[in-house]
Amino acid sequence: MFSLNTTTFLNNSLSGVVLQQQRRVAAPPLVVAAAAANGRKGGDQNVTVLVENSVKEIRDASPAAVTPVEKESKLNVSGGVGDVYGEDTATEDQSITPWTVSVASGYPLLRDPHYNKGLAFTEREKDTHYLRGLLPPVVISQELQVKKMMANIRQYQVPLQRYMAMMDLQERNERLFYKLLIDHVEELLPVVYTPTVGEACQKYGSIFRQPQGLFISLKEKGKILEVLKNWPQKKIQVIVVTDGERILGLGDLGCQGMGIPVGKLSLYTALGGIRPSSCLPVTIDVGTNNEKLLNDEFYIGLRQRRATGQEYAELIDEFMSSVKQTYGEKVLIQFEDFANHNAFDLLANYGSTHLVFNDDIQGTASVVLSGLIAAQKLVGGTLARHTFLFLGAGEAGTGIAELIALEMSKQTGAPVEETRKKIWMVDSKGLITRSRMEGLQHFKRPWAHEHEPVRNLVDAVKAIKPTVLIGSSGAGRTFTKEVVEAMASFNEKPIILALSNPTSQSECTAEEAYMWSEGRAIFASGSPFDPVEYNGKVYASGQANNAYIFPGLGLGLIISGAIRVHDDMLLAASEALAAQVTEENLEKGLIYPPFSIIRKISAKIAADVAAKAYELGLATRLPEPENLVAYAESCMYSPAYRSYR
Ligand SMILES: O=C([O-])CC(=O)C(=O)O
C-alpha cells in the first residue's frame, strides 16, 4: 500500500538535498505509514513532528539502518539515521532543513520518555501536539527543571532513594535525566553508578519497576533472535552484557545484576555521548548460586542453580551470533562482571570474531595504567623502575598487570616476559610463586616467579618491598594498618590503589591510607571517597574507575567503525587520560582529572583510540576525519530538548 519504498527515500536523502526531498515527498510516506500502522487517521493522536537535525546524520543515513515502520506505532528517527549518532548529532550547519519524524502526540507523548519534556513544552507545541489541558499553564526551561530535580533529589538522605528518583526520571523524561547527569556529574555519578548501583542490584527485585534492558534466560534458548527483535530500538551500537555472577565485589547477584549494564550504559551516554537509543543493556540469566536470592520471594530471576559447561556456553554462543546477525559486526559488546572462570574465556573465544571488550579486565587496566603514568610526575622516574604487588589475581588484577607489563616493555624495549617479572601477586593462598605453578589457573601463571612461599599480604609486602600496591581482591579492609605502614616504611611516596567496589569492598579507605602513611600515600580507589583532613591538611583522592575509559573508548570504536579491540587502543586510552591530568591536579595529589570535564576527556580518548584503529587497519569508516577530536565532539549526544514543529 505504501508504494514509496523507504530505501529509495533514504538513498535520495543521502544526496544531501534534504529540503527538496522534504518537499518532494509532500505527505511523508513514513509518517503516513506510521499513522496507519497505528490504526488511526493522520492528525489524530499520531502526528508529524519536525525535528531540527543535522546534515551529517542525514548524510550518514544508511538503508540498512531503516526501522521497519510496519511494526512501529511511531517512526523513531533514531532507527532510521546515521550509524553513529542519529538524531542527537551536533548540528554542523544549523540552516539545514529538518528531517521528518513522527512521534506520538497528545497524552502518549507525555508518557514517552524519549520525547517527553514535561513542563517545558512550548505554547506552540501544546497546540500542535494536542497537549492543551494536559499540562498546567506554565512553561519552564530545561534549566529550571534541572534546578527543581536537583533540589528534589538532594532532599533524599538515603542513597537508594536518590537512585530510584533518578531511575524514575529516566523512565519519564530521558533528556532531562541526561541533562541532570551531565551537568552534575560529580554529584550524581555515585548515585546512578558505583557505589549505589551495587545496593540497587542487591535489592533489585524489591525496587523493580520497569524493565530497562533485555533479560535473556535459559527459557529463551533457541529464541534469542526473536528476543532481540522485541527490543524497541533497532540500531544498536553498544551492548553491555552481564551474567550477574560477579557483580562488583558483591558476588553472585544473578538476574539482579541488570542494574550494572543499565548504569554502565547511562554513562556511555552521559560521559561518552553515545545516544541512548543505540545502547542495549542485557542480562543473561543462567540461574544463581546465591542462596539468599534463591529464597527471596521478590527475586526476579530463574530460581535454579547456575547452569555451567555446555549449557552455559551454548546460550552465550547463541547470544553472540544472534547479536552479530541482528546488529552487524560493528556493534560493541562489553562484557561486564562475569566471574573469572568465564571472563577470560569469553574474551579469548570472541575476541577474534566480534568487537568485544571486557571492562573489568581491559577497562580497569587502562584506567589504572593511566593513573600510574600520571603518578610518575609525582614520584619521578619511569614506570619500569617500580615493583608492583597485587592483592587479588583475578580479571582486574591480571588485566592491569598485563597492560603495565606491555607499557613497560614499550618504554624500555625489554620483552614483556622480562617486564612481567617486576609484577607480583598475592591471592587467597598467599604469594603466587613458581612452586605453586601446578595448581594455578592459566591467567595467574605469568605472574608466578621464583620465591620462597609467603602466606599473607603483610609478609609479601615486607618481602617484595613494592613501590606500588594494588588491591583488586573484592575483599574489603584487607589493606590493614600494618600493610600500609609497611608500604610507608620503605617508600617516601607509596602508591596505593584500593580498587574493589563498592565502598564496602574497598581494600582501605582514603582516610586510612593517608593516616597510616602519615599523609605520604598517593592514593586512588575504585569507589569515590570524600576528601580527608589529616594533620590540618585536606587530601583529595582520585577515583580509579573504568568509567573514565569505557565511554571514550566506545565512542572511538564507533566513530572509526572499528571491527576489533586491540591492546594498543587501551594503551592509547591510558595515555590520553593521563595527559588530561594537570599540574594543579597533581599538586593536590590527584592522579586523575576531575569527572566534571569527562566529556572533553572522552572526546580525547575517542580521538586517540580511533587514530589507533586507523593506524592498525581496524577502522572501516573512511575516509579518516582530519580532526578526530573535533569529529568525536561533534558526534556526541546532547541532552538539550529539541523543538517539535
Ligand atoms: O562498576 C564499577 O564501578 C567498576 C567495575 O567495573 C567493577 O567494580 O566491576
Ligand SMILES: [Mg+2]
Ligand atoms: Mg565491572
